[in-house]
Amino acid sequence: MSAGDATILLVDDHSVVREGYRSVLEKQPGLRVVAEAADGAEAYRLYKSEAPDLVIMDLSMPGIGGIEAVRRIRQRDKGAKILVFTMHQNAGFAVQAIRAGARGYVTKTSPPETLVRAVMDVLAGRIAISPDIDHELALSRLAGENSAADVLTPREFEVLRLLLAERTTDEIAETLHVSPKTVANLHSLIKDKLGVGSDIELVRLALRQGLLTQVDLGEA
Amino acid sequence: MSAGDATILLVDDHSVVREGYRSVLEKQPGLRVVAEAADGAEAYRLYKSEAPDLVIMDLSMPGIGGIEAVRRIRQRDKGAKILVFTMHQNAGFAVQAIRAGARGYVTKTSPPETLVRAVMDVLAGRIAISPDIDHELALSRLAGENSAADVLTPREFEVLRLLLAERTTDEIAETLHVSPKTVANLHSLIKDKLGVGSDIELVRLALRQGLLTQVDLGEA
DNA sequence: CGAATACCGGGAAAATTTCACGACATTGCA
DNA sequence: TGCAATGTCGTGAAATTTTCCCGGTATTCG
Structure with missing residues (x-):
């Protein structure tokens, strides 16, 4: 050398x-x-x-x-x-x-x-x-990543946050004082807006965008 | 040689x-x-x-x-x-x-x-x-954690891995050369065995147990 | 061999998701 | 002011998925 x-x-x-x-x-x-x-x-x-x-x-x-x-x-x-x-x-x-x-x-x-x-x-x-x-x-x-923060309305964003944090649709409905049906509708709309086909993809997207941090995972 | x-x-x-x-x-x-x-x-x-x-x-x-x-x-x-x-x-x-x-x-x-x-x-x-x-x-x-690996059969574990990685039930079925119905049944069984009620909880559990790392999240 | 387990998938009921639609309130701007 | 656009909430019904129950095969193990 x-x-x-x-x-x-x-x-x-x-x-x-x-x-x-x-x-x-x-x-x-x-x-x-x-x-x-x-x-x-x-x-x-x-x-x-x-x-x-x-x-x-x-x-x-x-x-x-x-x-x-x-x-x-x-x-x-x-x-x-x-x-x-x-x-x-x-x-x-x-x-x-x-x-x-x-x-x-x-x-x-x-x-x-x-x-x-x-x-x-x-x-x-x-x-x-x-x-x-x-x-x-x-x-x-080209796609311009669908940033959850700017494509969702405040209400939708809030529901997304709760979906990631709480457990069931019914619990979220109660928290927000709306009908479970509304939560289900919003849930569906959110997935549509973010361009994901399943809840699993939804969580992954949220993780990528820092909406859910790994330390937020509750009890081991 | x-x-x-x-x-x-x-x-x-x-x-x-x-x-x-x-x-x-x-x-x-x-x-x-x-x-x-x-x-x-x-x-x-x-x-x-x-x-x-x-x-x-x-x-x-x-x-x-x-x-x-x-x-x-x-x-x-x-x-x-x-x-x-x-x-x-x-x-x-x-x-x-x-x-x-x-x-x-x-x-x-x-x-x-x-x-x-x-x-x-x-x-x-x-x-x-x-x-x-x-x-x-x-x-x-020692911790005696009820880990996914312990309670799931190899096949179930594999399906879980694919659920976290791939997109749709149909794609996974094709990858494994089984019917989509089987994948759906296993998906349901996995959630049951792990004691989670939704896919969102499933992903969170997988994250906690290190089955999915935050950097493994696919395209940005 | 018999029991236990893993694996595959059909059938059908149950539940959820999605779509279409309407109602109401608020915003914002011509 | 009027009215168009948007956000929010919810119903009903269709479409789809999830779940449960079942039977069948293959393999393992005592």
């Missing part, structure tokens, strides 16, 4: 997965993995001490997550080149990551060539997005 | 991750990776054609999941040795995997040595569980 190799810091909490990156990347001439981290805090420390040319960063990790790690590194070094490499095939995460300062976003379902290509692109100063995420972003742009 | 090497089939939908397994495993004398699959159906096909000595199986994959793949392979071949290797550090998944016929359960956060050790153990006919899961199992045993 020449002294002119591009240096890389790998961040992922799964060691065997890091082994995978390393194996793929070191087949490429001009690339050298100089350090590995298993969480965001360690990544930040190693970035400071190693000053790598590129960071490849997973998102879901214990402690401070990948997005936060990206933010901290970029805060310290405006020129830092960070490529997010994650299992999350989700436009929302991609937007968050890029806004935090990542220069690329590639999903783990991508073939190795895509990762290598993205590494090269980011090193060359370009933004790299894997095709599946391009597609997700296009879709969400 | 001698003709007496143990043959291995790798199953994981992330190609770079498979690269990681392969790299770690092939450093071991006596092991040979002979095939790779990216989903459960392909895994089943390749198992039939390649008859490997060991299958290393991820759980979260598109289409039929890892648990169902384990079930099918074991249904065809009682002696099949399957080691589950997954990111889910969750006692419920482990219980289900073992009940479906897996001979081992190792998390991806484990160091490579643990994976290699587990591979050897399973090949030798022993059951292999990584230490973190041992701990999880101990805890859940």
